[in-house]
Amino acid sequence: MISEDVCRMKIDQYGDMIRKICFLNLKNEADCQDVFQNVFLKFATHESPFESLEHEKAWLIRVTINECKNTFKSIFKKTVDIDQIRHIQSEENFGNSDLITAVLSLPRNYKLAIYLHYYEGYTADQIGKILNRKVNSIYSDLKRGRELLKKQLGDDFNE
Amino acid sequence: MNEKFKSDFDQIKASPELKNQTLNQIYRQTSPRRRRSYFSKAVLSSLAIFLAVFLSFNYFNKAQAVMALSLDGDLAVEMEVDSDNGVIKISGYDDSSEELINAQDYLSANYLDVISSLQGKVVNPLAITVVYFNDNAKIDSSLTGVTFFEQFNYQEAHRYNMTFGKYQACMRLAQLSDEFDIEDCIGLSYNQVQMQIKNQEQHQNGNDNPNVNSDSGDGNSNQNAQGNGTNSGSNKNSNGH
Numbered sequence: 001m002i003s004e005d006v007c008r009m010k011i012d013q014y015g016d017m018i019r020k021i022c023f024l025n026l027k028n029e030a031d032c033q034d035v036f037q038n039v040f041l042k043f044a045t046h047e048s049p050f051e052s053l054e055h056e057k058a059w060l061i062r063v064t065i066n067e068c069k070n071t072f073k074s075i076f077k078k079t080v081d082i083d084q085i086r087h088i089q090s091e092e093n094f095g096n097s098d099l100i101t102a103v104l105s106l107p108r109n110y111k112l113a114i115y116l117h118y119y120e121g122y123t124a125d126q127i128g129k130i131l132n133r134k135v136n137s138i139y140s141d142l143k144r145g146r147e148l149l150k151k152q153l154g155d156d157f158n159e
Numbered sequence: 160m161n162e163k164f165k166s167d168f169d170q171i172k173a174s175p176e177l178k179n180q181t182l183n184q185i186y187r188q189t190s191p192r193r194r195r196s197y198f199s200k201a202v203l204s205s206l207a208i209f210l211a212v213f214l215s216f217n218y219f220n221k222a223q224a225v226m227a228l229s230l231d232g233d234l235a236v237e238m239e240v241d242s243d244n245g246v247i248k249i250s251g252y253d254d255s256s257e258e259l260i261n262a263q264d265y266l267s268a269n270y271l272d273v274i275s276s277l278q279g280k281v282v283n284p285l286a287i288t289v290v291y292f293n294d295n296a297k298i299d300s301s302l303t304g305v306t307f308f309e310q311f312n313y314q315e316a317h318r319y320n321m322t323f324g325k326y327q328a329c330m331r332l333a334q335l336s337d338e339f340d341i342e343d344c345i346g347l348s349y350n351q352v353q354m355q356i357k358n359q360e361q362h363q364n365g366n367d368n369p370n371v372n373s374d375s376g377d378g379n380s381n382q383n384a385q386g387n388g389t390n391s392g393s394n395k396n397s398n399g400h
Contacts, residue, residue, distance in 0.1 A: 007185055015173035015181075023171050036173065037181045044185045097167040118164040 110145035229324030288324035
């Protein structure tokens with residue numbers, strides 16, 4: 001059991017990252033909040049110590065993605081009102097970024113790979129380990145994701 | 160490109176409210192007080208389940224019929240009684256009986272009270288027939304003139320849509336006379352069946368003691384025949400053979 005102070009520190013440290021992954025994966029604000037809280041609750045009750053900070057961060061990313069998948073798969077969330085999607089996206093203050101809009105429109109695997117590579121700075125090998133997928137699949141996800149982003153953003157997209 | 164990603168995605172942040180809510184949630188769910196409450200909840204749930212099982216077992220045990228009574232005569236009523244002498248099922252087999260039992264709620268009442276209540280609503284004494292479903296079942300000793308019925312015929316009686324008391328009487332009538340079988344009794348009331356039984360018994364007694372009957376009967380019939388010719392037919396019938 002991790003102490004309250006450590007929890008507070010970790011929420012400050014990783015909260016934004018968790019929020020971003022939720023934002024990429026989920027379609028409404030309530031689900032985002034649920035996943036956010038569940039991830040840190042799991043973190044707080046995590047028994048075995050982490051090997052390193054990198055391990056801790058990768059664990060949090062893995063758990064967040066799994067929680068998002070579970071929420072997404074839930075029988076109660078099969079259908080989402082289109083207004084809800086607009087609502088969460090308009091609530092986000094990302095300054096009408098074309099890039100974010102384009103990334104959001106990508107298939108789930110592509111946008112996760114793109115986010116983890118370009119924003120978090122992970123290599124394809126590291127992303128493969130975090131997502132528990134083959135490195136070659138990550139390479140092709142990144143390639144196809146980039147192609148789609150190029151199509152959408154045109155000259156604005158510069159690798 | 161990485162810079163563009165960084166600057167754009169940096170705008171997506173977890174709000175301080177969300178962080179505080181999460182901290183509160185973690186605190187609520189992991190504090191020792193919460194764990195104690197989980198423990199007491201678990202104990203209480205177990206107790207509730209145990210009680211529910213115990214009570215439902217008792218309920219079903221009680222709700223099982225240990226005997227059934229058939230009240231016949233002016234009525235045609237059947238009731239099933241549980242181990243606490245409570246009526247758990249009551250049905251009428253003719254319109255007036257059905258009307259009578261629907262007019263009052265007899266379920267859960269003591270069967271002796273139900274019998275006396277029904278008896279109070281008719282003129283002639285009701286014939287009581289009992290069938291036991293359980294070895295421990297016993298009819299109250301205050302009830303007299305009760306006849307007993309075999310359990311294996313209980314369902315058979317209902318196949319003919321009659322009380323098992325009437326079915327028993329019909330069986331008796333069918334035994335006494337080849338002219339009657341169960342189907343013939345369906346249209347007769349219990350009192351009519353009893354009347355037929357009485358007739359058949361008298362008829363048989365006549366057969367069993369031909370000398371006695373023929374002596375006195377013949378004498379009577381002769382006398383009647385001589386005295387009043389119109390009665391000869393009826394005397395033939397009553398003296399029979």
